[in-house]
Amino acid sequence: MPVCQQFDVNCPSRLLFDQIADKWSMMVLSVLDTGPMRFNGIKRHLEGVTQKALTQCLRRLERNGLITRRVIPVSPIAVEYEMTPLGRTLLPPFKALYAWTMANLSEVDAARRAFDSRS
Amino acid sequence: MPVCQQFDVNCPSRLLFDQIADKWSMMVLSVLDTGPMRFNGIKRHLEGVTQKALTQCLRRLERNGLITRRVIPVSPIAVEYEMTPLGRTLLPPFKALYAWTMANLSEVDAARRAFDSRS
DNA sequence: CCGTATCCGATCCGATACTG
DNA sequence: CAGTATCGGATCGGATACGG
Numbered sequence: 498m499p500v501c502q503q504f505d506v507n508c509p510s511r512l513l514f515d516q517i518a519d520k521w522s523m524m525v526l527s528v529l530d531t532g533p534m535r536f537n538g539i540k541r542h543l544e545g546v547t548q549k550a551l552t553q554c555l556r557r558l559e560r561n562g563l564i565t566r567r568v569i570p571v572s573p574i575a576v577e578y579e580m581t582p583l584g585r586t587l588l589p590p591f592k593a594l595y596a597w598t599m600a601n602l603s604e605v606d607a608a609r610r611a612f613d614s615r616s
Numbered sequence: 617m618p619v620c621q622q623f624d625v626n627c628p629s630r631l632l633f634d635q636i637a638d639k640w641s642m643m644v645l646s647v648l649d650t651g652p653m654r655f656n657g658i659k660r661h662l663e664g665v666t667q668k669a670l671t672q673c674l675r676r677l678e679r680n681g682l683i684t685r686r687v688i689p690v691s692p693i694a695v696e697y698e699m700t701p702l703g704r705t706l707l708p709p710f711k712a713l714y715a716w717t718m719a720n721l722s723e724v725d726a727a728r729r730a731f732d733s734r735s
Numbered sequence: 736c737c738g739t740a741t742c743c744g745a746t747c748c749g750a751t752a753c754t755g
Numbered sequence: 756c757a758g759t760a761t762c763g764g765a766t767c768g769g770a771t772a773c774g775g
Contacts, residue, residue: 508643509717509718509721510714510717510718510721511642511643513717513720513721513724514637514642514713514714514717515639518633518637520634520768523630523633524627524630535736535737536736536737536738537736537737547768547769547770548737548738549738549739549768549769549770550767550768550769552737552738552739553768559731560727560728560731560732561724561727561728562723562724562726562727562728562730562731568737571736572736573736573737573775574736574737574738574775575736575737576736576737576738583720583723583724583727586716586720587716587720589712590709590712590713590715590716591713593708593709593712593713594633594709594710594712594713595629595633596709597705597706597709598628598629598632598633599628599629601632601702601705601706602628602629602632604681604702605632605680605681605702607681608679608680608681608702609679609680609681611681612678612679612681613679654756654757655756655757655758656756656757666748666749666750667757667758668748668749668750668758668759669748669749671757671758671759687757690756691756692755692756692757693755693756693757693758694756694757695756695757695758
């Protein structure tokens, strides 16, 4: 089975892939895999993320059904994010890809140096 | 094992993930999985790709050691791209992710409609 | 605490033109 | 055939300010 059956930018798989392969989603899901967490808790775990970027990322994950957002009406307001069962099913494939990157980092790096020295 | 050990934008895995999770790489690798192919051959298989985008994508894949580029000095010139052994090892994790997207497309779509109707 | 709104520079991306 | 070069619009992303 090919990775994308239609080799098309509108391949249904690609439209979903784009939503989860972005800059922060993978790390947010990984953080939430350890349990529910509040906004600033997540933010503290992701060094370098801005509030805007994290908000957008969380919204997208929520819209795609991978996490839930629960407002706790205390003062000041608290918002807890939690992985859904669907979100949990995404972690194994992600981890497989993560394992590949870690296993092949050095080989890729060698290829890059070879390429860069050629040009 | 977490998806990203450092939860950091500079996590070495992320820096590599960005290179392969882009708009076209997955499809190019999938096309080349069927055998070596020339530039315009690949282009014909990827509906919607521009020459510029494909060139950039092929360069990046070549630089990362996932494909090779071979110039065949005929007239007019021919250039053949071929998957490397390293590139081949990337396909199983990719296919796992592809399988997940196909398996969960409808559930994600339902979540999106629910979210959109809430707001 | 958890956002939204706005501005602004950097970057991407397609279209087009041109070359060996 | 397989690129490179260039340009302008669109989009992204950070910084900042403000609000419930």
